[in-house]
Every structure is written in structure tokens, then in C-alpha cells.
Amino acid sequence: MDWSQGLNLIAKLWRPVVEILVLAVGIYYAFTFLQRTRGWPVVVGFLVLLALTLFTSLLKLQVLSWLLQAFFAFSALAILIIFQPELRRLLAELGNLPMFSTAQEQRENIEVVVQTAERLAEVRIGALLAIEQTVALPQLVESGIPVDCEATPEMLETIFFPNNAIHDGGVLIKGDRITHAACIFPLTPRQDLSKSLGTRHRAGIGLSEESDAIVVIVSEETGAISYAYKGELKKGVALEELRAFLSSLLVPREKPQGLFRQLLLRARHSAHAVSGGINEKLGGK
Numbered sequence: 230m231d232w233s234q235g236l237n238l239i240a241k242l243w244r245p246v247v248e249i250l251v252l253a254v255g256i257y258y259a260f261t262f263l264q265r266t267r268g269w270p271v272v273v274g275f276l277v278l279l280a281l282t283l284f285t286s287l288l289k290l291q292v293l294s295w296l297l298q299a300f301f302a303f304s305a306l307a308i309l310i311i312f313q314p315e316l317r318r319l320l321a322e323l324g325n326l327p328m329f330s331t332a333q334e335q336r337e338n339i340e341v342v343v344q345t346a347e348r349l350a351e352v353r354i355g356a357l358l359a360i361e362q363t364v365a366l367p368q369l370v371e372s373g374i375p376v377d378c379e380a381t382p383e384m385l386e387t388i389f390f391p392n393n394a395i396h397d398g399g400v401l402i403k404g405d406r407i408t409h410a411a412c413i414f415p416l417t418p419r420q421d422l423s424k425s426l427g428t429r430h431r432a433g434i435g436l437s438e439e440s441d442a443i444v445v446i447v448s449e450e451t452g453a454i455s456y457a458y459k460g461e462l463k464k465g466v467a468l469e470e471l472r473a474f475l476s477s478l479l480v481p482r483e484k485p486q487g488l489f490r491q492l493l494l495r496a497r498h499s500a501h502a503v504s505g506g507i508n509e510k511l512g513g514k
Contacts, residue, residue, distance in 0.1 A: 356447040
């Protein structure tokens with residue numbers, strides 16, 4: 230085999246190899262994502278039916294094979310209906326963009342949420358704070374009252390104060406603004422949760438299942454602080470743990486500087502140091 234034949238063989242093989250790699254990564258990512266959602270049992274049932282279809286085809290069981298093939302003819306539409314929330318979250322994650330313009334603004338907004346949770350926890354006032362990311366939350370909640378004001382600990386305390394007319398329900402936060410208050414979040418349908426979890430925690434989990442929002446929960450009974458994200462609830466977290474979690478998701482990571490840029494900055498710093506030393510000596514004389 231000469232070089233030209235080897236190159237032709239490589240040219241024919243690289244496209245199928247790339248397609249297989251892309252499909253493998255896509256399937257792995259989709260399965261990993263669906264394992265964290267409530268639609269995973271449906272995926273398992275779908276795979277069982279697919280295996281049963283192949284089994285009936287191999288054994289030439291015509292009636293069962295026809296019934297299963299007829300079922301799979303409508304499977305595409307069924308997937309779109311059943312997995313509509315999961316597909317929305319999956320596409321939102323693929324196109325995930327930073328919520329704030331700068332890291333400093335993000336940290337300031339995170340401090341607002343942390344300070345609010347701390348103050349409400351001290352006096353045991355229940356609260357639900359949903360931080361919107363890429364999925365629009367007003368479309369997922371009910372009975373929300375538009376507020377559109379700056380998000381501050383004082384304003385959030387006022388909203389959740391028991392005698393306030395809009396204290397019941399959750400608050401939507403987007404950037405540095407409170408967009409809605411008195412929102413009714415969708416409750417999670419999960420049956421594996423502890424019976425001790427109240428409506429507030431179940432609502433926080435439910436909204437995190439339907440969107441990519443981060444939901445911070447303050448318990449009215451115990452004053453404990455929790456957060457829900459992607460259908461998972463973390464109970465009884467400390468303030469530093471809450472701050473670290475919010476920062477890991479909301480604060481953009483700074484891009485590492487290249488070697489050339491690092492050397493340039495060091496050289497500039499050294500030049501300034503030398504210049505400063507010369508000026509001090511001349512000034513001393």
C-alpha cells in the first residue's frame with residue numbers, strides 16, 4: 230500500500246470516526262443529564278421497550294413486534310411532551326450565559342441574597358428566593374405580582390415580613406432586580422422525599438426541576454437555610470457554604486492569562502519598580 234492509498238483510506242475513515250465520537254458524547258451527556266431529572270424512570274422504561282422490540286424481531290413474534298413498532302411510531306411526539314421541561318433545561322444549559330455583566334456585580338448580588346437569608350434566619354421568617362438564570366421564571370410560576378425594584382436585603386425583608394400582604398409565596402430575582410413577588414412555585418411530584426419537608430421546600434425543588442434557577446429557602450420553623458438546584462436539595466447550609474455555591478455558579482471564571490501576557494506584565498512591573506527607585510534616589514539628592 231503506497232502513501233496515496235493510505236491517505237485515501239484516512240480520508241474515508243475520519244468522517245465516520247468524528248460522527249461516532251460526537252454521537253457518543255451527545256448520548257453520554259443526555260443520559261447524564263436525564264439521570265438527575267424526574268424523567269429518568271421514563272427513559273429506563275423506554276429502553277426496556279426498545280430491547281423488547283429487538284427481542285421480538287429476532288424471535289419473529291409478528292403480533293408483538295407490530296404492536297411495539299406502532300408504539301415507537303409515536304415515540305418522537307411522546308418524548309417532546311413528556312420531556313418538555315427537561316429538554317428546555319438541556320437547551321438552556323447548552324446556551325448558558327453569565328447572568329451579570331461583571332464578576333463584581335455578581336458578587337454584590339450574591340451578598341444581597343446571603344445577607345437576606347442570614348437576617349430572615351435569625352428571626353425565623355420563612356422565605357423563597359429564586360435566582361433566575363437562562364430560563365424565564367415568570368412563565369413557570371403562578372399568581373406572581375410584578376414588583377421591578379432593586380434587590381436589597383431591606384426590600385426582601387419587607388416583602389417576607391409576616392404582616393405584609395405579599396409575604397406568602399416566592400420572590401423572583403434577576404440580576405440586581407426583584408421582578409415578581411408572591412409567586413406560587415410548582416410543587417415537585419417526587420415521592421422519595423422526606424415527609425418532614427414542607428410545602429416551601431417542595432416548591433423550591435419543583436421550580437429547580439423545571440428550570441435552571443437557584444432557589445434559596447429559609448425555614449420558618451427552624452430558621453435553617455437551604456438551597457435547591459437541578460432538583461437537588463441541600464439542607465441546613467452555613468452562610469459561607471451558600472456564598473461559595475452561588476459564587477461557583479454565578480461568578481464567571483477569569484480566563485487564565487497567556488505566557489506572553491504574564492511576561493509582559495512582569496516586565497512592566499519591574500520597569501515601574503526600577504523607575505520608582507531611580508526617582509527616589511534623584512529626589513534624595
